[in-house]
Amino acid sequence: MFDALKRWGRRRVLARSALPDALWDGAVASLPFVADLAPADRARLRDLVVLFLDRKSIVGAGGHDVTPSQRVVIAVQACVIVLELGLDWYDDFESVVVYPDEFVPGWTWEDEAGVVHAADGPLAGEAMPGGPVVLSWPDVEASADFEAAGMNLVIHEFAHKLDMRDGDANGCPPLASALEVRAWKTALTAAYDDFVARVDRDEVTAIDPYAAESPGEFFAVLSEVFFASPATLAGDYPDVYRQFATFYRQDPAARAGAPRRG
Ligand SMILES: [Zn+2]
Numbered sequence: 001m002f003d004a005l006k007r008w009g010r011r012r013v014l015a016r017s018a019l020p021d022a023l024w025d026g027a028v029a030s031l032p033f034v035a036d037l038a039p040a041d042r043a044r045l046r047d048l049v050v051l052f053l054d055r056k057s058i059v060g061a062g063g064h065d066v067t068p069s070q071r072v073v074i075a076v077q078a079c080v081i082v083l084e085l086g087l088d089w090y091d092d093f094e095s096v097v098v099y100p101d102e103f104v105p106g107w108t109w110e111d112e113a114g115v116v117h118a119a120d121g122p123l124a125g126e127a128m129p130g131g132p133v134v135l136s137w138p139d140v141e142a143s144a145d146f147e148a149a150g151m152n153l154v155i156h157e158f159a160h161k162l163d164m165r166d167g168d169a170n171g172c173p174p175l176a177s178a179l180e181v182r183a184w185k186t187a188l189t190a191a192y193d194d195f196v197a198r199v200d201r202d203e204v205t206a207i208d209p210y211a212a213e214s215p216g217e218f219f220a221v222l223s224e225v226f227f228a229s230p231a232t233l234a235g236d237y238p239d240v241y242r243q244f245a246t247f248y249r250q251d252p253a254a255r256a257g258a259p260r261r262g
Pocket of ligand 1: 156160217
């Protein structure tokens with residue numbers, strides 16, 4: 001019954017809220033790794049984007065007006081990582097907040113001695129457990145082209161949201177079984193230790209050295225690489241690539257190598 005109701009609601013939203021071709025085509029053209037999707041997957045992604053925009057509010061802050069095309073560019077990247085997982089993975093928050101530039105977060109934290117600290121800021125993006133995703137628009141825009149920027153801010157922050165589904169962003173999102181958790185931790189820990197050592201000896205890496213910050217950042221940064229430059233991750237850390245392919249239920253390296261269709 002509940003499933004039938006859900007399906008009906010979904011059909012109603014899709015019928016009511018068409019996404020104009022110009023907005024969709026513009027967003028896909030600006031994101032090469034989305035253009036690699038097979039036509040059927042791209043059509044499913046488009047439906048997911050419509051549902052995402054219906055469920056979430058994408059609001060400006062700090063004087064920023066979010067344009068319709070900015071909403072779609074953000075939604076496409078948020079949705080591509082849950083294309084096979086589903087939007088329910090995002091049901092713990094309602095808003096995406098977009099600033100006109102990097103921002104200083106308002107939160108504070110208290111240390112063991114009871115001293116309250118403010119964040120150093122400014123940040124390009126932030127994901128809060130149970131709260132909104134916050135993005136700086138110029139950084140979203142710059143990082144749409146992974147080849148040029150070497151990072152993808154939207155995928156990074158939304159990957160943190162997946163990781164936070166079971167608590168802190170510790171680099172291990174909820175997995176189906178204890179066996180999977182063990183395999184995940186084995187692959188990710190070995191890769192993380194190797195990457196930290198490479199960064200410590202000042203090796204120039206194709207993967208953003210920010211990934212060495214913590215296991216949580218390692219997962220978020222490597223998720224960017226998995227989707228936007230999959231051959232890099234498959235080459236550097238094939239075991240992590242396999243874990244991510246199982247978790248996200250996608251194989252971006254296979255489609256990036258395939259001839260582009262339609
Ligand atoms: Zn991060």
